[in-house]
Amino acid sequence: MGSTQDQVEVSYDVGNEFFRLWLDERMNYTSAVYLHPNETLEQAQLNKLRILSEYAHVQPGCSVIDIGCGWGANLEFMSLERKVGRAHGITLSTEQWTEITRRKIPNVTAEVRDYKEFKPAEKFDAATCICMMEHIASPEEARSGKHIDLYRDFFRRVHSWTKPGAYFGLQTILRNRMPRNKKDIEDIGHATYVIFPGGITERMEDIVIAVNPYWEVMEMKTRREDYGRTTGEWLKRLRDHKTEILAKWGQKVFDDYDRYLSTCVNAFDKHYQSLAQWSLRRID
């Protein structure tokens, strides 16, 4: 069953003002894509959103479901830049839903809903999902071999929510290999069990197996260095706001997030983790 609502709230409900201090202005909590060496995090996040819209074949006037929509960065992009007719987001975090509602984005709706309970009234033209799959299976479920069935169930559901011919723009973190030293193993354990309880990153081959028989992989691109650079920028911004974070959220929150982001920088650098963007087409 992956992360429960209580566990997701541990990950995302520290406070909207906390995340606003160190994410980009739209509050993307996933990897950006750096197309040029001098780009800012803000520009690189827009590149990511554009690529995912292209992978999902998002067209003006169409309807899109964004699964695990965070604070609404992708919904906002699809509404304002891609001129969709309707973008609907689902998240398990009440704080994120509050932020999306506050933004009053045209043609955007959102709800606090587990994807396993989502039943849309109408089918969508396209789907996007940016780093939600990490919440689908728990470490225990992955160890006991249940994760592929859970991923396949997810792909089946998204297939059932979309119209024939739909494309699905997907971004996932990848688990490539385990560290061989104690400190790196403990740091990844801290990120897995303290920062994102109930979830685990996927292996590329598990996704390739699980999309069948619902989706065909049309394109896939890995972007390990981009996530390394994104988490490095988040870490710098977190440290730039250290005094404010200590005053408002305390030493433990600062230390936990400093350790988590340092772990990410190291994990992408050492190939423990990577990132993939996928363009999937419905099999009808």
Ligand SMILES: C[S@@+](CC[C@H](N)C(=O)[O-])C[C@H]1O[C@@H](n2cnc3c(N)ncnc32)[C@H](O)[C@@H]1O
């Ligand atoms: C790492 S965040 C990514 C947010 C956003 N896509 C972005 O790019 O910033 C993962 C998101 O998945 C959502 N999520 C986790 N488990 C979920 C579930 N079972 N059903 C729906 N959303 C879920 C969380 O609430 C959160 O919004």
